[in-house]
Amino acid sequence: MRFEDKVVLVLGGNSGMGLAAVQAFAAEGAKVHFTGRNPDTIAEAEASIPGGKGYQSDIADITATEAVVAQIEASDGRIDVLYINAGVGGFAPLEGITEADWDHVHSINLKGCVFALQKAVRIMGEGGSIVVTGSIGAHGPLEGNGTYAAAKAGLAMAMKVFAKELLPRKIRLNMVSPGPIDTPLLHRNPGMGPEDVARLKEMMIANIPMHRMGESDEVAKAVLFLASDDASFITGADLLVDGGLIELS
Template sequence: MPPMDGKTALVTGASSGIGRAIAQRLADDGARVYLTGRREDELRKAAAEIGPAAVAVPCDVSRAADLDRVVDVIRADGRRLDAVIANAGLGVVGSLAEATQEDYDLVFGVNVHGTLLTVQKALPLLAEGASVVLLGSTTGVQGVPGMGLYAASKAAIRNLGRTWAAELAPRGVRVNVLTPGPTATPGIEGLAGLNGMTTEAFHAALADQTPLGRVGRPEEVAAVAAFLAGPQSSFVTGAEYFADGGQVQV
């Protein structure tokens, strides 16, 4: 029997990249998956490609009203949530001297406040024994020039994961952080352009930072997310799992 057979999952930021791969993996594992994202056309295309187990609900996680609508859709379907994957996030590149209030509001509004709202709004629907997976970043434990706001937002995610694991333990709800390293996603392609590099050259530069000598694939990160979301990790909470090719481990 598939590990998520009969279960229900919510994946934010699922239009493309890692979120899209996680939604696909959970559906393959038997779950009914609710996908959210801001780009409606891309989101609905992703859901159609995943198949009948996927439901697209356009949503900006920084807006409470949008997440209320997501919860209403799930509740109307008569569902409880067995897994919440808070993946939606974004970043800006800029030094300390260049950082603006608008940059701060955007990054922390989506990455931190959006994650808080996602889990908070999902609380009434969480089944006993449910799993919450928060997406971190290797920048959260490094000092990468130009990535200060993004890194700080992801460091905050790590501590929220610890705190919520303690708070939700009496309900049997587990909370863990999944931290990808350099992964071949549209976001990485965008960073390549900002650095004046081709995608191939940027991948090669990132590969040099990992002991495994390559960038990761979204489905490799999704496999770890599926482990944390499913029954195989039933005694794991408050942890941070790195899928980074050893980037910050070796």
């Protein structure tokens, strides 16, 4: 029980990789708080997690994130583990990128994550651990992925800076960068219908050395490792969970 009596906050924990992490943290003894945007999936997730508490909150809304942190401070006094997982996709070639789409993706994947860290770390103490979901999109070029890749690459470097800044407080900060994982996010890309998603999945699988897509629980296992004392001498790392796509291609 690596997280017994630990207070955990998962931002973006009502589906996919976030939900898998929420359930895994709870199974290892944590008191888990999590956020999401969809009240129905929040309620479903909350019902599946003994003692878990869900909040309807959009990470792009900095004030809403601050309010969630304040509620946790009032109820538990601290956050021991923070997992920032909220994110959104957005595929478009250079000619098809709109200012609105660019701002939407960056407000969630970069700006929202940075300010969520700022708000949550205020109530984290010595020995705290932070994990942030990055992406292999920050490590290699994929046509049509410029908007998303720019946000995740910016996030990766920002988190390295913050990991260094948090060293004096003895708080560790690491990233997990998933490769192709079959999550609901994959099916919510603007401008992509079911046939487009199916073609994208086929293309990704063809290029993955393991010849399959990853599962949410495989990412969750990496998250819990980095969040736990098993990784007590690791900070500033970016762990690729991608079936060898970046490392072996």
